[in-house]
Amino acid sequence: MQRIKTKHHEDEAADIPTWREPQRARGRSRVNSILDTALAIFTEQGFGAATMSEISDRSKTSIGSLYRFFPTKESIADALVYRHSVRVEEHWKRIALRARDLSATGLADAFVDSALEARRDPNLAFVLADARGDPAARQRRNRLAVHALIVECLTAATGGEPRPEYIVMAPILLRLLEIVMAAADEKQTDDGQAVSEARAVVRLYLAHRLQSTG
Amino acid sequence: MQRIKTKHHEDEAADIPTWREPQRARGRSRVNSILDTALAIFTEQGFGAATMSEISDRSKTSIGSLYRFFPTKESIADALVYRHSVRVEEHWKRIALRARDLSATGLADAFVDSALEARRDPNLAFVLADARGDPAARQRRNRLAVHALIVECLTAATGGEPRPEYIVMAPILLRLLEIVMAAADEKQTDDGQAVSEARAVVRLYLAHRLQSTG
Amino acid sequence: MQRIKTKHHEDEAADIPTWREPQRARGRSRVNSILDTALAIFTEQGFGAATMSEISDRSKTSIGSLYRFFPTKESIADALVYRHSVRVEEHWKRIALRARDLSATGLADAFVDSALEARRDPNLAFVLADARGDPAARQRRNRLAVHALIVECLTAATGGEPRPEYIVMAPILLRLLEIVMAAADEKQTDDGQAVSEARAVVRLYLAHRLQSTG
Amino acid sequence: MQRIKTKHHEDEAADIPTWREPQRARGRSRVNSILDTALAIFTEQGFGAATMSEISDRSKTSIGSLYRFFPTKESIADALVYRHSVRVEEHWKRIALRARDLSATGLADAFVDSALEARRDPNLAFVLADARGDPAARQRRNRLAVHALIVECLTAATGGEPRPEYIVMAPILLRLLEIVMAAADEKQTDDGQAVSEARAVVRLYLAHRLQSTG
DNA sequence: GATGAATGAGGATTCATTCAT
DNA sequence: TATGAATGAATCCTCATTCAT
Numbered sequence: 001m002q003r004i005k006t007k008h009h010e011d012e013a014a015d016i017p018t019w020r021e022p023q024r025a026r027g028r029s030r031v032n033s034i035l036d037t038a039l040a041i042f043t044e045q046g047f048g049a050a051t052m053s054e055i056s057d058r059s060k061t062s063i064g065s066l067y068r069f070f071p072t073k074e075s076i077a078d079a080l081v082y083r084h085s086v087r088v089e090e091h092w093k094r095i096a097l098r099a100r101d102l103s104a105t106g107l108a109d110a111f112v113d114s115a116l117e118a119r120r121d122p123n124l125a126f127v128l129a130d131a132r133g134d135p136a137a138r139q140r141r142n143r144l145a146v147h148a149l150i151v152e153c154l155t156a157a158t159g160g161e162p163r164p165e166y167i168v169m170a171p172i173l174l175r176l177l178e179i180v181m182a183a184a185d186e187k188q189t190d191d192g193q194a195v196s197e198a199r200a201v202v203r204l205y206l207a208h209r210l211q212s213t214g
Numbered sequence: 215m216q217r218i219k220t221k222h223h224e225d226e227a228a229d230i231p232t233w234r235e236p237q238r239a240r241g242r243s244r245v246n247s248i249l250d251t252a253l254a255i256f257t258e259q260g261f262g263a264a265t266m267s268e269i270s271d272r273s274k275t276s277i278g279s280l281y282r283f284f285p286t287k288e289s290i291a292d293a294l295v296y297r298h299s300v301r302v303e304e305h306w307k308r309i310a311l312r313a314r315d316l317s318a319t320g321l322a323d324a325f326v327d328s329a330l331e332a333r334r335d336p337n338l339a340f341v342l343a344d345a346r347g348d349p350a351a352r353q354r355r356n357r358l359a360v361h362a363l364i365v366e367c368l369t370a371a372t373g374g375e376p377r378p379e380y381i382v383m384a385p386i387l388l389r390l391l392e393i394v395m396a397a398a399d400e401k402q403t404d405d406g407q408a409v410s411e412a413r414a415v416v417r418l419y420l421a422h423r424l425q426s427t428g
Numbered sequence: 429m430q431r432i433k434t435k436h437h438e439d440e441a442a443d444i445p446t447w448r449e450p451q452r453a454r455g456r457s458r459v460n461s462i463l464d465t466a467l468a469i470f471t472e473q474g475f476g477a478a479t480m481s482e483i484s485d486r487s488k489t490s491i492g493s494l495y496r497f498f499p500t501k502e503s504i505a506d507a508l509v510y511r512h513s514v515r516v517e518e519h520w521k522r523i524a525l526r527a528r529d530l531s532a533t534g535l536a537d538a539f540v541d542s543a544l545e546a547r548r549d550p551n552l553a554f555v556l557a558d559a560r561g562d563p564a565a566r567q568r569r570n571r572l573a574v575h576a577l578i579v580e581c582l583t584a585a586t587g588g589e590p591r592p593e594y595i596v597m598a599p600i601l602l603r604l605l606e607i608v609m610a611a612a613d614e615k616q617t618d619d620g621q622a623v624s625e626a627r628a629v630v631r632l633y634l635a636h637r638l639q640s641t642g
Numbered sequence: 643m644q645r646i647k648t649k650h651h652e653d654e655a656a657d658i659p660t661w662r663e664p665q666r667a668r669g670r671s672r673v674n675s676i677l678d679t680a681l682a683i684f685t686e687q688g689f690g691a692a693t694m695s696e697i698s699d700r701s702k703t704s705i706g707s708l709y710r711f712f713p714t715k716e717s718i719a720d721a722l723v724y725r726h727s728v729r730v731e732e733h734w735k736r737i738a739l740r741a742r743d744l745s746a747t748g749l750a751d752a753f754v755d756s757a758l759e760a761r762r763d764p765n766l767a768f769v770l771a772d773a774r775g776d777p778a779a780r781q782r783r784n785r786l787a788v789h790a791l792i793v794e795c796l797t798a799a800t801g802g803e804p805r806p807e808y809i810v811m812a813p814i815l816l817r818l819l820e821i822v823m824a825a826a827d828e829k830q831t832d833d834g835q836a837v838s839e840a841r842a843v844v845r846l847y848l849a850h851r852l853q854s855t856g
Numbered sequence: 857g858a859t860g861a862a863t864g865a866g867g868a869t870t871c872a873t874t875c876a877t
Numbered sequence: 878t879a880t881g882a883a884t885g886a887a888t889c890c891t892c893a894t895t896c897a898t
Contacts, residue, residue, distance in 0.1 A: 048262015052872060056881095064880050067873070168404070168411045175393045176415075179386065190382070197382045201390075204422055205415055266889060276863045281890065476690015480893060490859050495894070596832070596839045600821065604843075607817045618810070625810045629818075629847055636846055694868060704884045709869065 019070045019079040031069055034059045035083060038076045047077060047128050077128045078138070085142040091118055092149035099156040104210040107157045108203040115177040116195070119184055147171055158210060169209060176202050233284045233293045245283055248273045249297060252290045261291060261342050291342045292352070299356040305332050306363035313370040318424040321371045322417040329391040330409070333398055361385055372424060383423060390416050447498045447507040459497055462487045463511060466504045467549075475505060475556050505556045506566070512552050513570040519546055520577035527584040532638040535585045536631040543605040544623070547612055575599055586638060597637060604630050661712045661721040673711055676701045677725060680718045681763075689719060689770050719770045720780070726763060727784040733760050734791035741798040746852040749799045750845040757819040758837070761826055789813055800852060811851060818844050 019031075037059035041050045052073055056063040070076045095114055099107060128139075147170035154166045180202065183194035233245075251273035255264045266287055270277040284290045309328055313321060342353075361384035368380045394416065397408035447459075465487035469478045480501055484491040498504045523542055527535060552567065575598035582594045608630065611622035661673075679701035683692045694715055698705040712718045737756055741749060770781075789812040796811065797804045822844065825836035 046260070046262045048260055051870085062880050063873090064875090065878085068879080071873090073872070168407045171397070171400075171408060172393065172411050172415060175396065179389045179393075182389065183385070186385075193382050194385060197386050201386060201415070201419055204418060208418055265887085267887090277890085278863050278892085279861075282861075285890090287889080474688075474690050476688055479891085491894090492859050492896090493857085496857080499894090501893070596835050599825070599828075599836060600839050600843060603821045603824065607814065607821075610817065611813070614813075621810050622813060625814050629814060629843070632846060632850055633843055693866085695866095705869085706871085706884050707882075710882070713869085715868075 019075045020068070030061065030065075031079075034061055034066065034069060035076070035080055039080055042077075042080075042128065047073075081128065081138050081142070085138075085145065088118075088142065088146060089149065092146055092153070096149060096152045096156055099153040101159065102157045104157075104206040105203050107153065107210075108199070108206045111153075111173065111177055111206075112180050112199045112202055115180045116184055119181045143171075143174070146174060150174060154210075165209070173202070173205070176205060233289045244275060244279070245293075248275055248280060248283060249290070249294055253294055256291075256294075256342065261287070295342065295352050295356070299352075299359070302332075302356065302360060303363065306360055306367070310363055310366045310370055313367040315373065316371045318371075318420040319417050321367065321424075322413070322420045325367075325387065325391055325420075326394050326413045326416055329394045330398055333395045357385075357388070360388060364388060368424075379423070387416070387419070390419060447503045448496070458489065458493075459507075462489055462494065462497060463504070463508055467508055470505075470508075470556065475501075509552060509556065509566050509570070512549060513566075513573070515549070516546075516570065516574060517577065520574055520581070524577055524580045524584055527581040529587065530585045532585075532634040533631050535581065535638075536627070536634045539581075539601065539605055539634075540608050540627045540630055543608045544612055547609045571599075571602070574602060578602060582638075593637070601630070601633070604633060661717045662710065672703060672707070673721075676703055676708060676711060677718070677722055681722055684719075684722075684770065689715075723770070723780050723784070727780075727787070729763070730760075730784065730788060731791065734788055734795070738791060738794045738798055741795040743801065744799045746799075746848040747845050749795065749852075750841070750848040753795075753815065753819055753848075754822050754841045754844055757822045758826055761823045785813075785816070788816060792816060796852075807851070815844070815847070818847060 034055065038050070038055050041054055041058065044050075050073075052066060053063060055061075055076070056066045059066070061069075070079065091114060095110055098110060102110060147167070150170040150173055151162065151166040154169065155162045176198070180195065180198040183198040186194050248269065252264070252269050255269055255272065258264075264287070266280060267277060269275075269290070270280040273280070275283075284293065305328060309324055312324060316324060361381070364384040364387055365376065365380040368383065369376045390412070394409065394412040397412040400408050462483065466478070466483050469482055469486065472478075478501075480494060481491060483489075483504070484494045487494070489497075498507065519542060523538055526538060530538060556567075575595070578598040578601055579590065579594045582597065583590045604626070608623065608626040611626040614622050676697065680692070680697050683697055683700065692715070694708060695705060697703075697718070698708040701708070703711075712721065733756060737752055740752060744752060789809070792812040792815055793804065793808040796808045818840070822837065822840040825840040828836050
């Protein structure tokens, strides 16, 4: 009867049910397949229109078991956000490792390339539009975590000196990379021109900002 | 008995019911207040979670009348997209008029300022995430219309000579301006630094691109 | 504000609203066209599924005017039953006139032929299945009236002597004629054999009964 | 997940959902009690006026369970028609077994007696007047099946020789037996005279037809 | 008198969640 | 622990009827 990952907001009752981490490997993979299915269905139909029974059907989990892992539909959204945030954080940590002493253009390319590589996950904020309540807040917090990691990358690339303007740059950079991903989605239409243009913007921005502050 | 604004897709039956334009002035203002209410509720709760009865309650329209104007929840999304696209188009036409012979920086500022000014409407694409079916397609089409208008602005600003790269620039610029609007939403947190940084990116991009091609 | 055709049951409040007889010729024909339309729609969709607005649309009567003539949907059923009963009664009166001194077979044929001739009206009892409350009762009363007229026919045909068994024969004969009409509906399938067989039954019955009692 | 009794018309998509057969005994009896309740309500109020919630209330089935078994109101009509057709067919098969070498009058009485005995089920065609779509078609098909069984009875009674006229007689006989049942409903009024008269017609018809062809 | 917009009670249906097996 | 039948609140939507114009 262990509940983990309970939320800790200042503004929320602490006992809102969240998902339950399975003990055994089989459970772990079951949970992941549920999350994959749920993400697919949320993406297709939106959070509000998705039904627990379709998630249970398509993930081949009986509705009873589904509810054992995820006591509410919102809890699936929560778990999805959490899983995503973990992946994203790992992703940025990996970049941070490689960022040391990269040139501005090199760093821009590192950012863009890994954005392109990571693109397969749909935009969760978008997909979970109406998972009422917290996912939104949670997403915001995740964003902050990512900002910190971007600051870390910038710091690493410029020789370890953290500069205050990096804090302003981080959200902008993150959004620029979202443009890159959106551009990649249109690749089929314009044969990659959009992506190169987006990449050019990132390069331009970093070149300009890192030089002018260096 | 009059149905207007029926969709015209190549790939869809032409008679999907959309919303009905009211005959009288009273109806017109009623429709607008419904749309405002619906937009608020969609924004708060997401399209899927919003209910027709809450829309009817909060807009003080009887549920029957609501359904007279908007026979389905989707039709409200459609109307919202349409209304938004009209406003956006007017907005860009106004900019295009002022764009003649503006410097790169001047044009950037014109873009940014009117983006900030227009910001009050939430991002419809986001809000209507799961209004199934066409709103998505429709949004895409609207985007194309806006791209054309941006190309027009760029053309006007650079002395009337249309250049092929403007077509690649338009979607990027539009997204950069979305960053500006998102930054403005965070004004309370960072006292406007995000907005200036975003503005700087737009200036940088236009300065770079218009120079290097001129 | 004159209301006519108000019901007079022992078991019902006397002021249930029924239909209103129009004063002018134009109104009269309007009412008839409404009734024709309503009958068609009731036949197609059943009383319960029929809607006042479809009746108003297809009869080209504004919904307001429709309600001026028929204050409830039930009142249309009532009027239909009434109109039908008048027609049926006239029909049987005509037969009664011709019945004098007809042979048993001749009378049978007269019955059958006029049943076939009158067949165009759908079976109201069937069509109005769920016009709650009175139409059913009313239909039963109409049936009794028709029974009386059949008795009259039988009496006339056998020289004016009323016989008690005619009262038993009447409902049977009426139902036999309904078989004739049903058989006629299947004409397309069996090329009229069903009708001749049904006619044979009527002849057989009358021949048997009128002989054996004469 | 198992769907049975799916319709098989030539002119219809084959996967229109009909009712679902329950797995367990408890469900089976539940379904039957739903059908009994529904039949009562349809009879009282007509198909169109009947409501799912009244069916659920009076059969003490929660509305959700009702919908698990019968996903639409029409599906209840379908199931009712099906159950009725099964019963009717069994009924006629039983008669066919007893029909061997019965006299014309004996056969007539066998027909009449079992019609009287089976009378409890209301006339479904009438009750389901406006269950749109197939129940009508289905009823017609059931009728044909019964015709075949009547032909079998006639054949058995006349020594096993099938005669072409039996095919014409069958629908007439079926309708005559419906008269018998209708007459039985009026027993309270006329103390059974109507039934005897109806029986007499059946006897007369069979005596006449079987003799004249034998 | 005619019109059709407005009303809201009421109906069919869905689906998150529970719980007996 | 796993299953899926059962539950009923809540949703979308319709339509008979009224009433302002």
